[in-house]
Amino acid sequence: MYVQHDFSMSTxxxxxxVQAAVIGIPVAAVTSDQPRIAxxxxxxxxxxxxxxxxxxxxxxxxxxxxKKEGKKNNGRGxxxxxxxxxxxxxxxxxxxxxxxxxxxxxxxxxxxxxFEPRLITSMGPAExxxxxxxxxxxxxxxxxxxxxxxxxxxxxSS
Amino acid sequence: MTHVTFPNQNTASLVSIVLDDILPSEEMHITHIxxxxxxxxxxxxxVINNNYLGHLKILGYTLFCIVTxxxxxxxxxxxxxxxxxxxxxxxxxxxYLIVAGTIxxxxxxxxxxxxxxxxxxxxxxxxxxxxxxxxxxxxxxxFAALYSKAWRVNIIMRESSRFKRVKVMPKDVILPFVALLVxxxxxxxxxxxxxxxxxxxxxHPGTDDWNRDFSFYGRCTSLHAExxxxxxxxxxxxxxxxxxxxxxxxxxxRTEFNESxxxxxxxISIRKFxxxxxxxxxx
Numbered sequence: 001m002y003v004q005h006d007f008s009m010s011t012x013x014x015x016x017x018v019q020a021a022v023i024g025i026p027v028a029a030v031t032s033d034q035p036r037i038a039x040x041x042x043x044x045x046x047x048x049x050x051x052x053x054x055x056x057x058x059x060x061x062x063x064x065x066x067k068k069e070g071k072k073n074n075g076r077g078x079x080x081x082x083x084x085x086x087x088x089x090x091x092x093x094x095x096x097x098x099x100x101x102x103x104x105x106x107x108x109x110x111x112x113x114x115f116e117p118r119l120i121t122s123m124g125p126a127e128x129x130x131x132x133x134x135x136x137x138x139x140x141x142x143x144x145x146x147x148x149x150x151x152x153x154x155x156x157s158s
Numbered sequence: 159m160t161h162v163t164f165p166n167q168n169t170a171s172l173v174s175i176v177l178d179d180i181l182p183s184e185e186m187h188i189t190h191i192x193x194x195x196x197x198x199x200x201x202x203x204x205v206i207n208n209n210y211l212g213h214l215k216i217l218g219y220t221l222f223c224i225v226t227x228x229x230x231x232x233x234x235x236x237x238x239x240x241x242x243x244x245x246x247x248x249x250x251x252x253x254y255l256i257v258a259g260t261i262x263x264x265x266x267x268x269x270x271x272x273x274x275x276x277x278x279x280x281x282x283x284x285x286x287x288x289x290x291x292x293x294x295x296x297x298x299x300x301f302a303a304l305y306s307k308a309w310r311v312n313i314i315m316r317e318s319s320r321f322k323r324v325k326v327m328p329k330d331v332i333l334p335f336v337a338l339l340v341x342x343x344x345x346x347x348x349x350x351x352x353x354x355x356x357x358x359x360x361x362h363p364g365t366d367d368w369n370r371d372f373s374f375y376g377r378c379t380s381l382h383a384e385x386x387x388x389x390x391x392x393x394x395x396x397x398x399x400x401x402x403x404x405x406x407x408x409x410x411x412r413t414e415f416n417e418s419x420x421x422x423x424x425x426i427s428i429r430k431f432x433x434x435x436x437x438x439x440x441x
Contacts, residue, residue: 033362033375035209035273040217043267046293047221050264051228053300057256058232065244 201368208359209375210275218271225264229257249310255303255335263296273376274357282357286378287350294390298342301394302335305401309334312407334400341393349386356380 211218236253239245245253269292272285355378362373380386 033360033377035375035377036211036214039211039270040214043218043221043270046264046267046270047225050225050260053256053260054225054228054232057253058235061244061248062235065239065242068242068244 197368201370204366204370204372207373208275209373211271211273212275215271218267222264222267225267226261229261229264233257249307252303252307256300259296259299259301259303261296262292262299266292266296274359279357282376283355283378286355286357286380289378290349290355291346294342294346295339297394298338299335301398301401302338305338305404306332306335308401308404308407312404338393342390345386345389345393349380349382353380353382353386 233254236245236250236257240250266289269285269288272282274282277285357376358379359374359376361371362375364373366372
Protein backbone atom coordinates (compact mmCIF):
# COMPACT_ATOMS: atom_id res chain seq x y z
CA MET A 1 0.00 0.00 0.00
CA TYR A 2 1.36 3.36 -0.93
CA VAL A 3 1.79 5.70 1.98
CA GLN A 4 2.25 9.37 1.40
CA HIS A 5 5.70 10.44 2.49
CA ASP A 6 4.53 13.14 4.89
CA PHE A 7 2.67 10.57 6.93
CA SER A 8 5.08 7.72 6.52
CA MET A 9 6.74 6.72 9.74
CA SER A 10 9.39 4.52 8.20
CA THR A 11 12.12 7.09 8.65
CA UNK A 12 11.06 7.63 12.23
CA UNK A 13 10.94 3.90 12.88
CA UNK A 14 14.47 3.48 11.54
CA UNK A 15 15.54 6.34 13.72
CA UNK A 16 13.81 4.73 16.65
CA UNK A 17 15.55 1.41 16.08
CA VAL A 18 18.94 3.07 15.80
CA GLN A 19 18.23 5.00 18.96
CA ALA A 20 17.15 1.86 20.79
CA ALA A 21 20.30 0.04 19.67
CA VAL A 22 22.52 2.89 20.71
CA ILE A 23 20.86 3.04 24.09
CA GLY A 24 19.98 -0.58 24.71
CA ILE A 25 23.31 -2.25 24.04
CA PRO A 26 25.32 -0.24 26.56
CA VAL A 27 22.53 -0.22 29.11
CA ALA A 28 22.58 -4.02 29.13
CA ALA A 29 26.06 -3.79 30.58
CA VAL A 30 25.31 -1.02 33.00
CA THR A 31 25.14 -1.22 36.73
CA SER A 32 24.54 1.78 38.91
CA ASP A 33 27.78 1.25 40.84
CA GLN A 34 29.86 1.72 37.71
CA PRO A 35 29.82 5.47 37.08
CA ARG A 36 32.24 5.20 34.19
CA ILE A 37 29.58 3.24 32.33
CA ALA A 38 26.35 4.58 33.78
CA UNK A 39 27.07 8.29 33.44
CA UNK A 40 28.09 8.26 29.75
CA UNK A 41 25.08 6.10 28.94
CA UNK A 42 22.74 8.54 30.66
CA UNK A 43 24.47 11.44 28.91
CA UNK A 44 24.10 9.79 25.52
CA UNK A 45 20.42 9.08 26.18
CA UNK A 46 19.84 12.71 27.14
CA UNK A 47 21.73 13.83 24.06
CA UNK A 48 19.68 11.66 21.72
CA UNK A 49 16.45 12.79 23.33
CA UNK A 50 17.41 16.44 22.92
CA UNK A 51 18.57 16.01 19.33
CA UNK A 52 15.49 13.97 18.43
CA UNK A 53 13.26 16.70 19.81
CA UNK A 54 15.07 19.47 17.97
CA UNK A 55 15.51 17.67 14.67
CA UNK A 56 12.01 16.25 14.48
CA UNK A 57 10.59 19.67 15.26
CA UNK A 58 12.68 21.86 13.01
CA UNK A 59 13.99 19.86 10.06
CA UNK A 60 10.52 19.29 8.48
CA UNK A 61 9.86 23.02 8.85
CA UNK A 62 13.14 23.99 7.23
CA UNK A 63 12.55 21.55 4.38
CA UNK A 64 9.02 22.82 3.90
CA UNK A 65 10.25 26.41 4.02
CA UNK A 66 12.89 25.74 1.38
CA LYS A 67 10.40 24.01 -0.87
CA LYS A 68 8.12 27.01 -0.67
CA GLU A 69 10.98 29.37 -1.39
CA GLY A 70 11.92 27.24 -4.38
CA LYS A 71 8.38 27.39 -5.72
CA LYS A 72 8.37 31.17 -5.34
CA ASN A 73 11.49 31.43 -7.44
CA ASN A 74 10.25 29.11 -10.18
CA GLY A 75 8.47 31.89 -12.03
CA ARG A 76 11.46 34.15 -12.31
CA GLY A 77 14.44 31.84 -11.95
CA UNK A 78 17.12 31.59 -9.33
CA UNK A 79 19.37 34.45 -8.40
CA UNK A 80 22.05 33.19 -10.77
CA UNK A 81 19.61 32.84 -13.60
CA UNK A 82 18.29 36.34 -12.98
CA UNK A 83 21.78 37.76 -12.94
CA UNK A 84 22.80 36.03 -16.13
CA UNK A 85 19.61 37.12 -17.83
CA UNK A 86 20.45 40.66 -16.88
CA UNK A 87 23.89 40.24 -18.42
CA UNK A 88 22.35 38.91 -21.59
CA UNK A 89 20.20 41.96 -21.91
CA UNK A 90 23.11 44.28 -21.21
CA UNK A 91 25.15 42.94 -24.03
CA UNK A 92 23.42 41.39 -27.00
CA UNK A 93 26.74 40.03 -28.29
CA UNK A 94 26.88 37.68 -25.36
CA UNK A 95 24.07 35.62 -26.80
CA UNK A 96 26.36 34.01 -29.28
CA UNK A 97 28.72 32.78 -26.56
CA UNK A 98 26.89 29.97 -25.03
CA UNK A 99 28.83 27.74 -22.74
CA UNK A 100 28.81 24.89 -25.24
CA UNK A 101 30.38 27.01 -27.91
CA UNK A 102 33.07 28.18 -25.57
CA UNK A 103 33.78 24.70 -24.42
CA UNK A 104 34.20 23.45 -27.94
CA UNK A 105 36.45 26.28 -28.97
CA UNK A 106 33.97 28.23 -31.12
CA UNK A 107 35.11 31.74 -30.41
CA UNK A 108 33.76 33.63 -33.36
CA UNK A 109 34.06 37.37 -32.94
CA UNK A 110 36.41 37.33 -29.98
CA UNK A 111 40.04 36.42 -29.59
CA UNK A 112 39.91 34.45 -26.41
CA UNK A 113 41.96 31.42 -27.42
CA UNK A 114 44.55 32.34 -24.84
CA PHE A 115 42.25 31.76 -21.90
CA GLU A 116 41.27 28.11 -22.28
CA PRO A 117 37.58 28.50 -21.47
CA ARG A 118 36.21 25.78 -19.24
CA LEU A 119 32.67 24.73 -18.63
CA ILE A 120 31.89 24.75 -14.95
CA THR A 121 29.29 22.04 -14.65
CA SER A 122 28.34 22.39 -11.03
CA MET A 123 27.77 25.39 -8.95
CA GLY A 124 27.11 26.11 -5.32
CA PRO A 125 25.48 29.23 -4.00
CA ALA A 126 25.13 32.29 -6.20
CA GLU A 127 27.80 34.01 -4.14
CA UNK A 128 30.33 31.70 -5.77
CA UNK A 129 29.77 33.34 -9.11
CA UNK A 130 32.94 35.19 -10.07
CA UNK A 131 33.84 37.79 -12.58
CA UNK A 132 37.12 37.55 -14.45
CA UNK A 133 38.73 40.13 -16.66
CA UNK A 134 41.60 39.48 -19.03
CA UNK A 135 43.37 41.20 -21.86
CA UNK A 136 43.45 39.27 -25.08
CA UNK A 137 46.08 39.39 -27.85
CA UNK A 138 44.60 42.55 -29.33
CA UNK A 139 44.65 44.36 -26.00
CA UNK A 140 40.95 44.08 -25.63
CA UNK A 141 39.43 43.58 -22.25
CA UNK A 142 37.39 40.44 -22.03
CA UNK A 143 35.20 39.89 -19.02
CA UNK A 144 33.74 36.59 -17.96
CA UNK A 145 31.21 35.59 -15.43
CA UNK A 146 31.83 32.14 -14.14
CA UNK A 147 28.97 30.25 -12.68
CA UNK A 148 27.07 27.19 -13.81
CA UNK A 149 28.10 28.18 -17.29
CA UNK A 150 30.76 30.45 -18.64
CA UNK A 151 29.63 33.64 -20.26
CA UNK A 152 31.44 36.48 -21.92
CA UNK A 153 29.98 39.61 -20.54
CA UNK A 154 31.69 42.39 -22.31
CA UNK A 155 34.45 43.20 -24.73
CA UNK A 156 36.11 46.58 -24.55
CA SER A 157 39.09 48.28 -26.05
CA SER A 158 41.80 48.88 -23.50
CA MET B 159 56.05 -42.88 72.71
CA THR B 160 54.07 -39.82 71.71
CA HIS B 161 50.35 -39.99 71.41
CA VAL B 162 48.59 -37.63 69.06
CA THR B 163 45.00 -36.66 69.82
CA PHE B 164 42.63 -34.55 67.81
CA PRO B 165 41.31 -31.87 68.41
CA ASN B 166 41.15 -31.25 72.09
CA GLN B 167 43.43 -28.26 72.43
CA ASN B 168 43.82 -25.00 70.62
CA THR B 169 46.82 -23.31 69.15
CA ALA B 170 47.73 -21.78 72.51
CA SER B 171 48.97 -25.17 73.64
CA LEU B 172 51.19 -25.44 70.64
CA VAL B 173 52.58 -21.94 71.12
CA SER B 174 53.29 -22.55 74.78
CA ILE B 175 55.21 -25.66 73.93
CA VAL B 176 57.42 -23.68 71.55
CA LEU B 177 57.82 -20.44 73.50
CA ASP B 178 57.89 -21.67 77.06
CA ASP B 179 60.21 -24.44 76.18
CA ILE B 180 57.92 -26.96 77.67
CA LEU B 181 59.07 -30.33 76.87
CA PRO B 182 56.57 -32.34 75.06
CA SER B 183 54.98 -34.86 77.24
CA GLU B 184 54.29 -38.23 76.07
CA GLU B 185 50.85 -37.15 75.12
CA MET B 186 50.54 -34.29 72.61
CA HIS B 187 47.33 -32.50 71.76
CA ILE B 188 47.11 -31.23 68.21
CA THR B 189 44.59 -28.72 66.89
CA HIS B 190 43.32 -28.08 63.42
CA ILE B 191 45.63 -25.62 61.73
CA UNK B 192 44.52 -25.40 58.19
CA UNK B 193 46.42 -22.31 57.11
CA UNK B 194 49.21 -20.12 58.33
CA UNK B 195 49.16 -16.53 57.15
CA UNK B 196 52.46 -14.81 56.79
CA UNK B 197 51.78 -11.06 56.99
CA UNK B 198 54.70 -8.85 56.04
CA UNK B 199 55.42 -5.84 58.16
CA UNK B 200 55.27 -3.56 55.13
CA UNK B 201 52.17 -4.21 53.07
CA UNK B 202 52.26 -3.46 49.37
CA UNK B 203 50.87 -0.06 48.38
CA UNK B 204 47.11 0.09 48.23
CA VAL B 205 45.97 0.92 44.71
CA ILE B 206 42.58 2.58 45.04
CA ASN B 207 40.17 2.79 42.14
CA ASN B 208 37.78 5.67 42.75
CA ASN B 209 35.98 5.18 39.44
CA TYR B 210 36.27 8.83 38.50
CA LEU B 211 34.93 9.90 35.13
CA GLY B 212 38.26 11.34 34.08
CA HIS B 213 38.44 12.06 30.37
CA LEU B 214 34.86 10.89 29.89
CA LYS B 215 33.85 14.36 31.05
CA ILE B 216 34.96 15.65 27.67
CA LEU B 217 32.23 13.52 26.09
CA GLY B 218 29.64 15.24 28.26
CA TYR B 219 30.91 18.71 27.43
CA THR B 220 30.97 17.89 23.72
CA LEU B 221 27.44 16.52 23.71
CA PHE B 222 26.14 19.54 25.59
CA CYS B 223 27.86 21.90 23.13
CA ILE B 224 26.28 20.09 20.17
CA VAL B 225 22.81 20.32 21.73
CA THR B 226 23.23 23.99 22.59
CA UNK B 227 24.64 24.99 19.21
CA UNK B 228 21.92 23.07 17.38
CA UNK B 229 19.27 24.75 19.51
CA UNK B 230 20.72 28.20 18.90
CA UNK B 231 20.94 27.58 15.16
CA UNK B 232 17.27 26.65 15.08
CA UNK B 233 16.35 29.68 17.19
CA UNK B 234 18.28 31.84 14.77
CA UNK B 235 16.50 30.25 11.80
CA UNK B 236 13.12 30.76 13.44
CA UNK B 237 13.92 34.39 14.18
CA UNK B 238 15.14 35.08 10.64
CA UNK B 239 12.06 33.49 9.10
CA UNK B 240 9.53 34.57 11.68
CA UNK B 241 7.34 36.16 9.01
CA UNK B 242 7.29 33.15 6.71
CA UNK B 243 4.14 31.10 6.52
CA UNK B 244 5.76 27.89 7.74
CA UNK B 245 7.14 29.48 10.89
CA UNK B 246 4.02 31.51 11.57
CA UNK B 247 1.89 28.37 11.31
CA UNK B 248 4.28 26.58 13.67
CA UNK B 249 3.77 29.16 16.41
CA UNK B 250 7.25 30.63 17.00
CA UNK B 251 6.67 31.19 20.72
CA UNK B 252 6.34 27.47 21.28
CA UNK B 253 9.32 26.76 19.08
CA TYR B 254 11.43 29.05 21.26
CA LEU B 255 10.08 27.35 24.37
CA ILE B 256 10.91 23.91 23.00
CA VAL B 257 14.47 24.97 22.25
CA ALA B 258 14.79 26.53 25.71
CA GLY B 259 13.46 23.35 27.29
CA THR B 260 15.84 21.23 25.26
CA ILE B 261 18.86 23.27 26.28
CA UNK B 262 17.81 23.13 29.95
CA UNK B 263 17.22 19.39 29.64
CA UNK B 264 20.60 19.00 27.96
CA UNK B 265 22.30 21.02 30.72
CA UNK B 266 21.94 17.98 32.92
CA UNK B 267 24.67 16.40 30.78
CA UNK B 268 27.07 18.88 32.36
CA UNK B 269 25.91 18.30 35.93
CA UNK B 270 26.14 14.56 35.41
CA UNK B 271 29.80 15.08 34.49
CA UNK B 272 30.67 16.52 37.88
CA UNK B 273 32.33 14.22 40.39
CA UNK B 274 34.65 14.67 43.35
CA UNK B 275 37.79 14.24 41.30
CA UNK B 276 37.83 17.91 40.45
CA UNK B 277 35.12 19.29 42.72
CA UNK B 278 34.40 19.25 46.41
CA UNK B 279 31.76 16.96 47.88
CA UNK B 280 29.60 20.04 48.56
CA UNK B 281 29.92 21.04 44.91
CA UNK B 282 28.96 17.56 43.80
CA UNK B 283 25.91 17.66 46.08
CA UNK B 284 24.82 20.92 44.45
CA UNK B 285 25.30 19.30 41.04
CA UNK B 286 23.06 16.43 42.19
CA UNK B 287 20.32 18.93 43.01
CA UNK B 288 20.71 20.64 39.65
CA UNK B 289 20.51 17.25 37.91
CA UNK B 290 16.97 16.78 39.12
CA UNK B 291 15.97 20.38 38.44
CA UNK B 292 17.36 20.47 34.92
CA UNK B 293 15.84 17.14 33.96
CA UNK B 294 12.43 17.89 35.41
CA UNK B 295 12.10 21.53 34.35
CA UNK B 296 13.54 20.85 30.90
CA UNK B 297 11.18 17.96 30.35
CA UNK B 298 8.22 20.00 31.59
CA UNK B 299 8.98 22.94 29.31
CA UNK B 300 9.43 20.77 26.21
CA PHE B 301 6.44 18.70 26.96
CA ALA B 302 4.06 21.46 28.04
CA ALA B 303 5.01 23.53 25.00
CA LEU B 304 4.23 20.59 22.72
CA TYR B 305 0.94 20.07 24.50
CA SER B 306 -0.10 23.72 24.29
CA LYS B 307 0.92 23.77 20.63
CA ALA B 308 -1.17 20.73 19.78
CA TRP B 309 -4.08 22.06 21.79
CA ARG B 310 -3.99 25.36 19.95
CA VAL B 311 -3.97 23.63 16.57
CA ASN B 312 -6.92 21.53 17.72
CA ILE B 313 -8.96 24.55 18.79
CA ILE B 314 -8.33 26.33 15.50
CA MET B 315 -9.17 23.30 13.40
CA ARG B 316 -12.26 22.45 15.42
CA GLU B 317 -13.67 25.95 15.07
CA SER B 318 -12.78 26.14 11.39
CA SER B 319 -14.70 22.93 10.75
CA ARG B 320 -17.74 24.75 12.11
CA PHE B 321 -17.04 27.61 9.68
CA LYS B 322 -16.19 29.93 12.54
CA ARG B 323 -13.36 32.39 12.42
CA VAL B 324 -11.36 32.07 15.60
CA LYS B 325 -8.13 33.60 16.76
CA VAL B 326 -6.32 31.68 19.46
CA MET B 327 -3.42 33.54 20.93
CA PRO B 328 -0.57 31.76 22.70
CA LYS B 329 -1.70 33.22 26.02
CA ASP B 330 -5.00 31.38 25.62
CA VAL B 331 -3.30 28.01 25.69
CA ILE B 332 -0.39 28.83 27.96
CA LEU B 333 -2.37 27.94 31.12
CA PRO B 334 -1.56 24.17 31.08
CA PHE B 335 2.07 25.08 30.48
CA VAL B 336 2.17 27.35 33.53
CA ALA B 337 0.19 24.91 35.67
CA LEU B 338 2.48 22.00 34.87
CA LEU B 339 5.55 24.12 35.48
CA VAL B 340 4.25 25.40 38.83
CA UNK B 341 3.38 21.91 40.07
CA UNK B 342 6.82 20.65 39.14
CA UNK B 343 8.54 23.61 40.77
CA UNK B 344 6.56 23.06 43.99
CA UNK B 345 7.52 19.38 44.15
CA UNK B 346 11.16 20.11 43.34
CA UNK B 347 11.37 22.95 45.86
CA UNK B 348 9.91 20.73 48.58
CA UNK B 349 12.33 17.97 47.64
CA UNK B 350 15.31 20.31 47.71
CA UNK B 351 14.40 21.88 51.06
CA UNK B 352 13.12 18.82 52.92
CA UNK B 353 15.43 16.17 51.61
CA UNK B 354 18.73 17.47 50.37
CA UNK B 355 20.63 15.62 47.71
CA UNK B 356 24.00 14.43 48.82
CA UNK B 357 26.92 13.05 46.90
CA UNK B 358 28.33 10.08 48.76
CA UNK B 359 31.02 7.55 48.12
CA UNK B 360 30.36 3.85 48.49
CA UNK B 361 32.64 0.88 48.48
CA HIS B 362 32.42 -1.95 46.02
CA PRO B 363 32.19 -5.43 47.52
CA GLY B 364 35.46 -7.31 47.66
CA THR B 365 38.90 -6.61 49.10
CA ASP B 366 42.46 -7.08 48.07
CA ASP B 367 44.75 -9.83 49.43
CA TRP B 368 45.24 -7.90 52.67
CA ASN B 369 41.55 -7.39 53.35
CA ARG B 370 41.61 -3.75 52.29
CA ASP B 371 38.84 -2.01 50.33
CA PHE B 372 40.24 -0.85 47.06
CA SER B 373 37.33 0.12 44.79
CA PHE B 374 34.93 3.00 45.47
CA TYR B 375 32.29 4.89 43.55
CA GLY B 376 30.32 8.07 44.09
CA ARG B 377 26.66 8.69 43.46
CA CYS B 378 23.87 11.05 44.39
CA THR B 379 21.67 9.97 47.23
CA SER B 380 18.47 11.24 48.75
CA LEU B 381 16.51 9.70 51.58
CA HIS B 382 13.07 9.97 50.02
CA ALA B 383 14.02 10.10 46.38
CA GLU B 384 11.50 7.44 45.42
CA UNK B 385 8.58 9.41 46.82
CA UNK B 386 9.42 12.70 45.12
CA UNK B 387 10.44 11.01 41.92
CA UNK B 388 7.11 9.16 41.84
CA UNK B 389 5.22 12.42 42.42
CA UNK B 390 6.95 14.10 39.48
CA UNK B 391 6.38 11.01 37.39
CA UNK B 392 2.65 10.91 38.14
CA UNK B 393 2.15 14.59 37.35
CA UNK B 394 4.00 14.31 34.08
CA UNK B 395 2.28 11.05 33.18
CA UNK B 396 -1.17 12.64 33.46
CA UNK B 397 -0.09 15.51 31.27
CA UNK B 398 1.62 13.09 28.91
CA UNK B 399 -1.60 11.16 28.35
CA UNK B 400 -3.50 14.40 27.71
CA UNK B 401 -0.89 15.55 25.25
CA UNK B 402 -0.89 12.26 23.40
CA UNK B 403 -4.66 12.57 23.15
CA UNK B 404 -4.34 16.06 21.69
CA UNK B 405 -1.75 14.97 19.15
CA UNK B 406 -3.85 11.92 18.30
CA UNK B 407 -6.74 14.23 17.44
CA UNK B 408 -4.53 16.21 15.06
CA UNK B 409 -3.14 13.14 13.30
CA UNK B 410 -5.24 13.73 10.16
CA UNK B 411 -4.02 17.28 9.62
CA ARG B 412 -1.33 18.20 7.16
CA THR B 413 2.11 18.01 8.66
CA GLU B 414 2.72 21.57 7.59
CA PHE B 415 0.47 22.70 10.41
CA ASN B 416 1.30 20.17 12.99
CA GLU B 417 3.91 17.56 13.67
CA SER B 418 1.82 15.01 15.52
CA UNK B 419 3.74 12.16 13.95
CA UNK B 420 7.04 13.70 14.97
CA UNK B 421 5.73 14.75 18.36
CA UNK B 422 4.61 11.17 18.89
CA UNK B 423 8.13 9.94 18.26
CA UNK B 424 9.47 12.62 20.60
CA UNK B 425 7.10 11.44 23.32
CA ILE B 426 8.17 7.84 22.80
CA SER B 427 11.82 8.87 23.03
CA ILE B 428 11.22 10.78 26.23
CA ARG B 429 9.18 7.92 27.67
CA LYS B 430 11.97 5.52 26.81
CA PHE B 431 14.52 7.79 28.41
CA UNK B 432 12.57 7.87 31.67
CA UNK B 433 12.12 4.10 31.70
CA UNK B 434 15.81 3.51 31.18
CA UNK B 435 16.71 6.18 33.70
CA UNK B 436 14.57 4.47 36.33
CA UNK B 437 16.17 1.15 35.40
CA UNK B 438 19.67 2.56 35.72
CA UNK B 439 18.89 4.11 39.08
CA UNK B 440 17.36 0.93 40.40
CA UNK B 441 20.13 -1.34 39.11
